[in-house]
Amino acid sequence: MPKLAALGGTPVAENGIRIEWPEIGPKEREAVLATLERREWCRLWSAEDSEASKFEREWARYHDARHCVAVANGTVALMCAFRALGVWHGDEVIVPSVTFVATADAVGLCGAIPVFVDVDPDTYQIDPAAAESAITDRTKAICVVHYAGYPADLDRLKELSDRTGLPVVEDCAHAHGTEWRGRKVGAHITLGCFSFQQSKSLTAGEGGAVITDSQDLADRVWAIHNVGRTRDAARYTHSSLGGNFRMSEWEATILRCQMVRLQEQTERRMRSAELIAEGLAQIDGLSLLKPDSRITQRGFYFLIIRYDATKWDGIHRDVFLRALQAEGIPCGTAYGWPVYKNPSYASGGVPHRVMDCPNAERITAEEQIATWNHLLLHVRNAILLVEACAKIRENIDELRRLAQG
Ligand SMILES: Cc1ncc(COP(=O)(O)O)c(C=O)c1O
Known part of the structure; x- marks a missing residue:
């Protein structure tokens, strides 16, 4: 019986991720x-x-x-x-x-x-x-x-x-x-x-x-x-x-x-992000954006996870992403590509200039995984996200199978 949900196993977030946004009263x-x-x-x-x-x-x-x-x-x-x-x-x-x-x-x-x-x-x-x-x-x-x-x-x-x-x-x-x-x-x-x-x-x-x-x-x-x-x-x-x-x-x-809710919500999101940082520190090939002591408080739109394929036997980020989604974790590649690759720009329809952007190209194509700020409002979601990542790591052989189709 496979373990990974993408191959028919039981998803980590079997009972769903809790998302209620906006919060009202x-x-x-x-x-x-x-x-x-x-x-x-x-x-x-x-x-x-x-x-x-x-x-x-x-x-x-x-x-x-x-x-x-x-x-x-x-x-x-x-x-x-x-x-x-x-x-x-x-x-x-x-x-x-x-x-x-x-x-x-x-x-x-x-x-x-x-x-x-x-x-x-x-x-x-x-x-x-x-x-x-x-x-x-x-x-x-x-x-x-x-x-x-x-x-x-x-x-x-x-x-x-x-x-x-x-x-x-x-x-x-x-x-x-x-x-x-x-x-x-x-x-x-x-x-x-x-x-x-x-x-x-x-x-x-x-x-x-x-x-x-x-x-x-x-x-x-x-x-x-x-x-x-x-x-x-x-x-x-x-x-x-x-x-x-x-x-x-x-x-x-x-x-x-x-606005009255914003500070408390920001603190909840930061607590979840801390838990995710601690959890991912134990998992090879996954990390968050670089910590910086000048950031005295962190708001969130996305929580970005950096995927390093060299630590995952060369398995592409998109295969890992598919496995993570199958575990019930809402996540994606954020906007998917650098803005200038959208048809509005790439077709030449909108005047623009593009400088050399190797980092933007690589990050969007191979590295970036994003989940949303609303998920971070509940610590339990953060725990499930880390569990799902750890599970995929433990079952890298199955992930390889997934990659081979
Ligand atoms: C980075 C960024 N800038 C600008 C906007 C535009 O905001 P709005 O959708 O309110 O026009 C958005 C909206 O998603 C955004 O993410």
Whole structure:
């Protein structure tokens, strides 16, 4: 009788993995009803007592940032940030190759050209040296992604920004709660952008935000997100090019309730990640992204497991992945390939440039395994994940059989 579930054995997570996301309670129900009764479901001007304005103050405070503008989603948060920096037709914005497509698409939607650069092999984050080597006289900004919730090297990026004068946008769509040297990521350099889409560690189903310490940039983002109105504009006076990229009062209401849960949820996820780190340390050929003492708190979108085929008799990552999924563990290859391999880019349809990206190519094709932040909310899921990995290791002969088909 085979042991591996992929060959007909009993799955480790036979009774399923517990996933309940988002977590809700009476506070959310009461708050949504209160918004319903208020009959103000859209924040058009900077009404101090609107849910959107309250959320902005709370989200800014959480990041020790001076300003926050709540917007409709993470993609338009990035677009507003780029437009506030003056990114326009023909400009270039440097982006990492390993991220969700929206990071680069937001550049293209401004009429500019994303320039894809390589990532660090141990952290999967944008390689500052690769970013520097991609700078041309058309470069308008560098966009870094705290991919999976692991922070990019903000020390080196700040130094690069100071030296070159290029602004840095932090795409924090994966990094709610992540801290670098004791401060939440987002406003460390120029601007930071968040997504609150359903799968994120803080969600209202949809939603986004831009944070910054700069009054001038915050005012520009405000105008862009509100059809070009300044904060105190008369109703139909539009001073710059903008759109309706506003967050609804419903979303702000939910976010304010969910935010109260974020710290405790982050701690639960970190506890699960610690257990997984301890467990994987006993299993040859599996590891997590490199520990770094400057990361004082870790938020999660993905938990990344690095698979080293040389320690698994050359068996490909995808065979291991199939075996892990069969054990009942929800996991995958994250976005599967570097962004520029998507048909939108590879077909030549969207203008872009690609620098040499050997790490991004290898990581996505052979090494990266990702599971999701919601799984980490329950320690039992983390234990099952480690048990499943250990079981596959103990039955490597069966894994080989699986590889041979
Ligand atoms: C890294 C990254 N950036 C930007 C976005 C865009 O956010 P949204 O889906 O809210 O537009 C996402 C969304 O998944 C993301 O993962």
